[in-house]
Amino acid sequence: MTQNLSRLICYLFIACALPSHAADTVKFKPLGAASQDANNLPLKTPEGVACGKTTVLIADSGNGRLVRYSMVNDELKNGVEVKVAQVSYPQRLKTTTMDRTLALDGKTRKIARLAADGSFVGYLEFQGVPAPMDVTPRSMAADSKDNVYVLDIQGERVLVVDSSGKYLRQIPFPKGYGFFSDLAVDQKGNIFVLDSTKRQVYRALPDKAELQIFAANLQDSLHFAVSMDVDSQGRLYLLDQNESAVVVLGTDGSFQGRYLTFGWKGGQLNYPSQLCIMQNNTMVIADRNNSRIQLFKIQ
């Protein structure tokens, strides 16, 4: 009894002595990959990936199509081809509620709204947006209310519209930014914006209309990140395309670790272009230049 008590005290002491961010430390366990659809047609340079509750939609960009997989026992199964004429070159995907998807088309540079089965619902038509009227989306994200956040590189702003495209508000890009590639919204409504060239992350608090630096000084650990997602605990996962790695930031923006490496073999990445995180903590990466989708369990 005394021995157990002293062991417990010892554990408590160690727990208190650990750095505050230790709880944010993660490990990635490779779960496998998907490299073809159900008809054995290989994926070709997939650039986008959207995580649903039980499905994963892939932008199979090189083949000009979408592929919808079911997630079964941590494996991607039954890749069904979805051809959408209005999205001839899908580049980036983001999930909304009810497993619906927003798809950015490289050719038209428009955001398409897709139903749960991947079929085309319509383009996101912006209404009541203040000048400049032309919106050029680089990326987008959706919150729990299905409001859409658009990274408008023409208007230098994050545009917030409802699911039908009706204007709600806008947040201007901060002075001195480099080039923004992606944005994410967490469960609390914080908006995160990724600056690829300045290698930093900005954040706008839910009730604020100003982007402020959230994570900076990442020069040594981040090279050219292009995609970002946030997990259920509020940690940020940045996909470093040019160095084929994932960098994890804690809830306070602190650097938590750098994972994965360049290569062709399983578990390695070759110029990946988008990642998303499922509710069961499975990270899905569009491993673009390896022409496959890779899965990792976040532990």
Place this chain on the structure above:
Amino acid sequence: MRVLSSSLLLAGIMLIAGTELLLAAATEQDFKLKAGARGNICMKCHSAFQEKMARKFVHTPLKKNECTGCHSAHTSSHGKLLAQDPKKVCNLCHPPMVSTKAKSIHKVVADGDCMKCHDPHSAANKNNLIKEGKQLCFSCHKVLGERYSKVKYKHSPVEKDCLTCHLPHFSDKGESLLKDPVTQLCTGCHKTDKPIFIKKHMGYPVANSRCTGCHDPHGSDNSGLLLKNVHSPVSKRMCNQCHEEPNSATPLKTKKEGISLCRGCHNEMFNKTFDKNRVHWPVISKNGCLACHNPHASEDKALMRKPMVQLCGECHADTLKRLSGNISKHEPVIEGRCTDCHDPHSSNFMFMTKKSADFDLCAGCHDWGQHSTHPIGEKVRDPRNKNLSVGCESCHRAHGTQFKKMLNFATPTETCIQCHEQLRR
């Protein structure tokens, strides 16, 4: 208590003052030299200094025979028996030459390389400068000097002295060590209300515009000192092709915003650009064409704002940094010819390449069939990943690597066993 504190303070002051006096006395009696020996004793061996002493401008310590002002007579931790680090020795007497408010600092000053411009002993030129006027500047700024010597039209102040416009150490007013911001500096001589000025600028109110957007402040082969490459409407003096009329309320405003303006003339290029799957994001960002191009004139081809590698490197700094560590580099990369392989506007291929990077792009210059008997091509699958075919990039990296022949791995053997694992020893 208060008396005690005051006494201590007084004692401290006296101690410091006494030390100063002692040091002064020591200076006078340095090394216990005989009367009149100071300095002269150095010259007995360093006789070549007689020639230096005869020059027009002699550094004060030398003039006073105080060689020990800069040198230690017996030993030193620095070269030439200097009394201090060469980059700091001048600061023994001269205060730092850089203001905390400096907008631009001469690199040699920041590096503490005073002797790149000044002779520490004597010189034929004022301020002990090792050369006179622009000759001194051009001894480092060689490219500019060579270009200046060849241009047809020379800006007269340059002929006189670079210091007409630039400061030698730092500037707290302008970039590039300019005495004032560009426009203010130029309009100091070129009066904008003179009829000839107004006529040359087609009546547009350019008094507050940045002159170096069109003009080379040093010299040019184009009349009016226009930069090497001039946008056609500018050279034809058709400013109103892009801008509103000079007598309008907003004469400098462009007739259309962003890329719509450029599209008016460059429509064919735009159609080609937007017909492809992947547009280079800066093209459709707020700055549009101006993200990379100067609308009026440029020293670089295609009216690029900067030399290509610098321009691309503004965003792709990580790529340039990686290249700096490579021992093998692709020739176009070495020469900064990014657009040999990449289309800066749009592409149907990854990395914005002009052709597929698997084979076609490389085959434009390299006959890969000649250098390797290894199976290669669309039908040859990569054993590491069956979704990939074996191409040039299976073994090489396009920009270069830290290994020979731009290989991904240190040796040919290590490269081969990536796929041929059965041959691993």
